[in-house]
Amino acid sequence: MHRGKFITIDGVEGAGKSTQIDFICNYLAKKNINVILTREPGGTELGEKIRALLLSTDTQSMSSDTELLLMFAARNEHIKTKIMPALDKGDWVLSDRFTDASYAYQGAGRGLSIERIAQLEKWVLQDFTPDVTLLLDVPVALGMSRVKFRGHKDRIELETNDFFNRVRDGYIERSKQFPKRIKLIDASTTPEQTTEQIKTILQIL
Ligand SMILES: Nc1ncnc2c1ncn2[C@@H]1O[C@H](COP(=O)(O)OP(=O)(O)OP(=O)(O)O)[C@@H](O)[C@H]1O
């Protein structure tokens, strides 16, 4: 039994992650690959409860350290109870956001120390890492304009443009640091053009 592949998709709000996830699931299904779709924060019963704490606007104030720790607490459950067992069975796993988002949002966005995030990554993930990360890159204003019709904004979506610009830069920085794993994809084009770029990457996985 071959171990499955672990694919993550990341990027700022409205980059088109959910849109491309539909394509990827269909593409893999056609190849008879069993793919488990999951998301962060969340992905497990406990993780989804942590997600609600993280994203609810009822959550009054939360320090950035607490936000980071909750992200990694949810991730610990996610990896150990869902992602690893699925990969071990030979299934593939596709996660809507993963650890790179902690570097981008809590690191670049909130200004937490990258070294500290790396310590948590080492603790929780050890050497576990996605086989490939699809980083959908769009200018923040374009991403926002795509999702502006959505009514309710969650606690993190209420952040400023400056915050999201730092997040985008943080993601780009990660892709420069890990160019083999993180594929920087221009997602400012049409959904079809973005899909074409993703297809090229999946073909060589
Ligand atoms: N390349 C694109 N060009 C124009 N519109 C797009 C493109 N990709 C997605 N959209 C549209 O933009 C909106 C947001 O896309 P989507 O929900 O896939 O983004 P997302 O990255 O999942 O956002 P979020 O971070 O909020 O989950 C949707 O209405 C979608 O149809």
Ligand SMILES: [Mg+2]
């Ligand atoms: Mg989405």
